[in-house]
Amino acid sequence: MNSEIIISLEHVTKRYKVGDGDFTALSDINLQFKKGEFAGLVGPSGSGKTTLLNIIGSLDSPTEGKAIVMGKNISALSHKESAMLRNYHIGFIFQVYNLMPVYTVFENVEFSLILQNKSAAERKKAVMESLDWVGIADMANKKPSKLSGGEGQRVAIARAMVKRPDILLADEPTANLDAKNAHAILQTMKALNKELNTTFLFSTHDEKVMGYLDRMIHLEDGKIREDEIIPHKLSV
Amino acid sequence: MIKFLITGILRDKNRSLLPIIIITIGVALTITLSGFMKGVLGDIVDQNAKYETGHVKIMTRAYKENKDQLPNDLCLLGVDEMIDSLQMRFPQTQWVKRIKFGGLIDVPDSKGNTKGQGPALGMALELFNNKSGEAERLNIESSIISGSMPQKSGGALIGFSFADKLGLQIGDTVTYFGTTMNGSMTFQNFVISGTVRFGTAALDKGTIIIDISDAQKVLDMMDGAGEILGYLNDGIYVDEKAKQMSDEFNALYKNSDDEFAPVMQRLKEQNNLAGYIDLVDTFSSLFVLIFVLAMSIVLWNTGLLGGLRRYQEFGIRLALGEDKGRIYRSNIYEAVLIGAIGSIIGSIIGLSVVYYLQVYGIDISGMLQNSSMMMPSIMRARFTTELLYIGFIPGLFAMVLGNMLSGIGIYKRETATLFKELEV
Numbered sequence: 074m075n076s077e078i079i080i081s082l083e084h085v086t087k088r089y090k091v092g093d094g095d096f097t098a099l100s101d102i103n104l105q106f107k108k109g110e111f112a113g114l115v116g117p118s119g120s121g122k123t124t125l126l127n128i129i130g131s132l133d134s135p136t137e138g139k140a141i142v143m144g145k146n147i148s149a150l151s152h153k154e155s156a157m158l159r160n161y162h163i164g165f166i167f168q169v170y171n172l173m174p175v176y177t178v179f180e181n182v183e184f185s186l187i188l189q190n191k192s193a194a195e196r197k198k199a200v201m202e203s204l205d206w207v208g209i210a211d212m213a214n215k216k217p218s219k220l221s222g223g224e225g226q227r228v229a230i231a232r233a234m235v236k237r238p239d240i241l242l243a244d245e246p247t248a249n250l251d252a253k254n255a256h257a258i259l260q261t262m263k264a265l266n267k268e269l270n271t272t273f274l275f276s277t278h279d280e281k282v283m284g285y286l287d288r289m290i291h292l293e294d295g296k297i298r299e300d301e302i303i304p305h306k307l308s309v
Numbered sequence: 310m311i312k313f314l315i316t317g318i319l320r321d322k323n324r325s326l327l328p329i330i331i332i333t334i335g336v337a338l339t340i341t342l343s344g345f346m347k348g349v350l351g352d353i354v355d356q357n358a359k360y361e362t363g364h365v366k367i368m369t370r371a372y373k374e375n376k377d378q379l380p381n382d383l384c385l386l387g388v389d390e391m392i393d394s395l396q397m398r399f400p401q402t403q404w405v406k407r408i409k410f411g412g413l414i415d416v417p418d419s420k421g422n423t424k425g426q427g428p429a430l431g432m433a434l435e436l437f438n439n440k441s442g443e444a445e446r447l448n449i450e451s452s453i454i455s456g457s458m459p460q461k462s463g464g465a466l467i468g469f470s471f472a473d474k475l476g477l478q479i480g481d482t483v484t485y486f487g488t489t490m491n492g493s494m495t496f497q498n499f500v501i502s503g504t505v506r507f508g509t510a511a512l513d514k515g516t517i518i519i520d521i522s523d524a525q526k527v528l529d530m531m532d533g534a535g536e537i538l539g540y541l542n543d544g545i546y547v548d549e550k551a552k553q554m555s556d557e558f559n560a561l562y563k564n565s566d567d568e569f570a571p572v573m574q575r576l577k578e579q580n581n582l583a584g585y586i587d588l589v590d591t592f593s594s595l596f597v598l599i600f601v602l603a604m605s606i607v608l609w610n611t612g613l614l615g616g617l618r619r620y621q622e623f624g625i626r627l628a629l630g631e632d633k634g635r636i637y638r639s640n641i642y643e644a645v646l647i648g649a650i651g652s653i654i655g656s657i658i659g660l661s662v663v664y665y666l667q668v669y670g671i672d673i674s675g676m677l678q679n680s681s682m683m684m685p686s687i688m689r690a691r692f693t694t695e696l697l698y699i700g701f702i703p704g705l706f707a708m709v710l711g712n713m714l715s716g717i718g719i720y721k722r723e724t725a726t727l728f729k730e731l732e733v
Contacts, residue, residue: 132628133725153632155724160630171625175320180313185629187310232629 079239079272080106080129084138087124087295098124100295102138106274108239111266113275113282116292122276123244125292129274130163130242131155143239160188164233164271166243170225172217178204178228179213185236203235204228206268207261223254227261234265240272247279259285314643323618324643328611329651332708335604336655336700337662341690343593343699344663348691350589354546354582356509359447360432362579363538364402364546365555367391371568372535379409381490381528381535385571388534399554401542405441406534408433408524412487414467414517416475425475429485429517433524446540449505449518455479456503459520465499466518472504474514479503485517489529497527508687539573551575601703601710608711612644616715623719628727633719640716641709648708652701659700666690 087099099121106112114122127133128140131147132155140147143162150158159165164185172181179200186196204210207227217225226246233241243262247255263285266273275282283289291299318325358364368376371383385391385406392404410431418424435441436449436459444450450458454469456479467477477483479501486496499519507513525531541550558573577583616623626636670689 127725127727130628132727152724153634156627156630156632156635158630159628163630165628167628171621173622173625175317175324176313180316184313184626187313188629188631188635 077108078105079108079143080104080274081141082125082128082138083141085125085128085135085140086137087121087128087133088136098295099128099135102295102297104290104297104300106240106272108272109266109270110288111263111273111286112288112290113277113286114290114292115278115283116298117278119294120292121295122292124295126242126244126274126276129240130165131158160185161236162239164236164238164241166226166229166233166241166246168245168248170217170222170229172220172225172228172232174217177214177216178209178220178231181217181228182232182235185232189236199235200231203231206234206265207231221254222250223257226250226254226258230258230261230265234269234271237269238271240274242274242276244276245279246275247277247282252281255279255281310639311642314639315646318643318646324615325647325650328608328647328708328711329654331604331607331611332648332651332704333655333658335600335707336652336704337659339597339600339703340656340659340696340700341662341666342596344659344690344692344696345666345688346589346593347693347695348663348667348689350586351691352689354576354586357580357582358540358546358576360507360509360512362574362576362582363405363536364541365539365551365558365573365575366579367395367537367539367558367571367573368535369569370572373572373574379411379535381408381410381530381533382492383569384408384490384530384533384535385537385569386533388537389532391571392537395537395539398558399539401550402539402554403442403542404537404539405435405443406521406537408521408528408530408533408535410487410524410528410535412485414471414475415484415486416477416481417484427471427475428515429471430515431485431487431524432516432518433521434518436518436520437522442540447507452505452507453503454506456501459502462520462523463498463500464502464519466503466505467501468513468516469504469506470514471516472501477501477504483517485527487528489527490533491529493529495527495529497523499523537571546576548575548577551577597699597703601707604704604707605710605714608708609714610711612640612712612715613718616718623722624727627722627724633722637716637719640712640719644709644712645705648705651708652704655704656697656701660692660696663690663692663696667692 082102082104085099085102086097088095088097102125114125116122124133128135128147129142131142131150134148143158145158182200182203183196186199201210201213204213207230209224209227212220212224217228220228247258250258259282262273265271275286277283287303289301289303290297291301367385369383369385372380375383388406392406395404410433412429412431414427414429415423416425434443436444444458449466459465481501482498483501484496484498489495521534525533541547552575555573555575562570562572577586623636627633667690670687672687
């Protein structure tokens, strides 16, 4: 594994205004992630998992502390620079696949590359390669409504991976899948992690996901309870 | 990106169909009404210009003050010389002399006793002077429904409903009774050479048309005419040109105290046409403005609904790294595409209706039977180049404006809540 640190959180605190008072979603978080990690934020609802993903994904910024992602200080980025960081370096996988219904599988996956102003030929090559990774190249022309849950999530992975991001953030990616599909998806992600050296960071309380993680950060009430390196790994 | 947007528009009927229908209807209505108003206004102005006002008209000051009474005792004299001089000074205009006169038409029976009588509005034109272009200008030849143009002195054309009322046939002789310019009684026989239908009730039911030389003899107006009318050579009234000409002409006589000094009036200054033209222009502009506002409000709401429906899509695009400005701009591009499609379809429909109304028109002769207004009995639209953009631009503008307003919501969206929003 490459030892390059691509995510660094220093004393990160996030508070939200709630009525007249504040709600602390994250409190004094210090974490670092290296390139190629397969890590998860685990904990009950309200523990701060999604808030942390938001900050790492440059969708939100910390109230205090510093979040450095791909060498950029998230708090100092303009909206446009945040968008650029997401476009070129960060992929997202959501609990619901969130594919755009009027576009085909190919077009959904292609979209990130359109934003990067890639040529049509480059886009076609990258999209087909990405669909091939997740095993649905033959569904390129299908509409999302024709896909099963597992296929939809594979398209979401292909969409996230097509731009070869450095970081992939996944929020409960297996929550809507049956066990068989969940394992298949996780195995695909694990393989991509190995092959492309992409850092995967999950927010989950699904034990199936936890079984694949190399590192688990346990969050509770916005604080790190335990940062655990998992010695054993499931075979992929 | 454009291909991506077009694909979305074509596949997502909810995104495109309703706005396209709204714009199409609005644009088609705007073009149709505008073309129709312009056509009717143009016809009325044209009708007035041809029969009544010219593009400019020269009278004596005294005649101008009393022109409703057709005061030929206040007419212009030495008109042939004056026309020559006008032709030299304003060569871009064709000048013709006319006499309007009132009187009585008496129809005798075979014994010479009165069979019928009716009041007549006489119009004396340069019928025998081919260079005057009067017959073509008033479209007389094609307005003749029986008989033919007078070929010699003593011939007359008469309005077809006037002829019907008096029971006249082609070749019948009628007697005109009236007064000369000096106030003495005059009468003269005329042979009816034809009946005409001008399509204007006021003309068709009481007009007799004779050559001006006959009128000059009957009315003792040698080398005189009530009015000299000027028509711009290309046949289209341009107020700026007419004003320039009338200013120049009237300046020649501004220091004269003579009540018989000539005065030139342009079309817009006669028959209250200025108010009428301005009113129609105002209504035309008002209609376009109302259309733009109404369409914008409807399309704003459509945009808001579309924004709600596409909330998830915009969220995904933000998460994937598209910035808010780009999403907003892409919405505007979509609006331009949809607006252009709707506006093109609306323009085609509107222009087709205008073309149909220009060719066939709407017959309102039934409503004008007792009218003395100088207006055509078939209301027609007019196809002008202005119609190519008068609906298109507002259609496009309304769609873009509606989307610009509704799209502001994109900037208010918090990316921090995207994960939660996209979980649903």
